[in-house]
Amino acid sequence: MKIKQSVASRIFDTLNYTVMIFLMIVMIYPLVYVFSASISDNALVSSGDVLLLPKKVTLVAYKQLAANSDLWVSYWNTIRYTVVHVILTLITTAAMAYPLAKKWLPGRKLILMMAAFTLLFSGGMIPTFLVVQKLGMLNSIWAIVLPSMISTWYLFIMRTFFEALPEELEDAATIDGCSSLQVLLRVVMPLSMPVMATIGLFTAVNQWNAFFDALIYLNDRSMYPLQIMLRNILIAGTTIQGEGDMSLLQTMKYAIIMMATLPILCVYPFIQKYFVQGTMIGGIKG
Structure with missing residues (x-):
């Protein structure tokens, strides 16, 4: 009708x-x-x-860029920074969010208040730089990954998601002999793919587009990510091959934007299904 x-x-x-x-x-x-x-x-x-x-x-602009070794070095740096950052962020965020979702955790409210405090206040750029310097992480991948590894906002999102999962599933796994870690890995994580994919995508996009941390913590050109090269061409107006490339600078700007943008855009279709699927696939049927 x-x-x-x-x-x-x-x-x-x-x-x-x-x-x-x-x-x-x-x-x-x-x-x-x-x-x-x-x-x-x-x-x-x-x-x-x-x-x-x-x-x-x-295609002369793309050929000019493809012939430059610095481009592929920066591409590799961006890829490994992004992959390592996403993996560590998901592992550490899930490891912290899961116990915080349990009411039996001692000091749970205090820990949540301390985590929420970081949403309003931070140590600042200079203290953070001094900490990274004292730990000997300058000019390394850890200077890019570790300072921003855990986002409090993502932590609260994942904790809320874990709280919504039925306790009966975890109780059944515990009765079958699973430890808390096994429950997290075998029961909770498979059911949490939507929130894991969402946080992973946001983390990947942020890290892929990040350049400010690299400006602060990296002095070695061989460690520069792709966004530093993009910044040098777009803002600083420099070329990557020399003065002979000034006539191609305009098209090279657009070409490197495309080369920096397309990879992260191609990731979304592969995880789009996790944004729309139900959060309780294979859950309890009443």
Whole structure:
């Protein structure tokens, strides 16, 4: 049976579709423009003739970037920083959130209050730098990963998710002889893939786009992530091959933006299902 919509409902749907289409255009156009500019003739890009579609298609900017070894070194650095950061963040956050989700934990409220305190106040940049320096982590991957390994906001999100899981599942696993660690790894974690995927994606995006920590803690060029190279080209206006590349600088800017953006965009479709699936797959059926 077809349900007849009211006039107000049709107006709302029309406005909703209009706003969504407008927002979609606003978000997609910059990406399309950057891609078109990256494969267009540099003179046309500089003169503003490229507005949407590419003109006089050329891949010289990508070839110039691909021929530079610093690009691939920075790519590798960004990948390993991101992978290590995501893995450690998920492990440590889950290990801290799981006991905090249990009311029997001694000092639970005090620990939660101390964690919430860090949402409002932090040690500051200079004290954090001094701690990293005293620990001997400068110019290492740990200077990038460890200071921001645990996010209090993600901790509270994961704790709330763990609290919503039925205790009957954990009780059944305990009766079967599982320890607390085995319950976490074999029962809780498989049921927590949606929140793990969400936090993992947000952590990966933040780390992939991060450059400020690298500016502070890294002095060795061989340790620079991709975003430092992107910053040097976009903001500092430097080239990666020498003065002979100044004529290609405009298209190289757009090309390196595409090369820095596409990998992290390609990750989302593979974990999209975890955002929409139920949080209790295989749970208790009443």
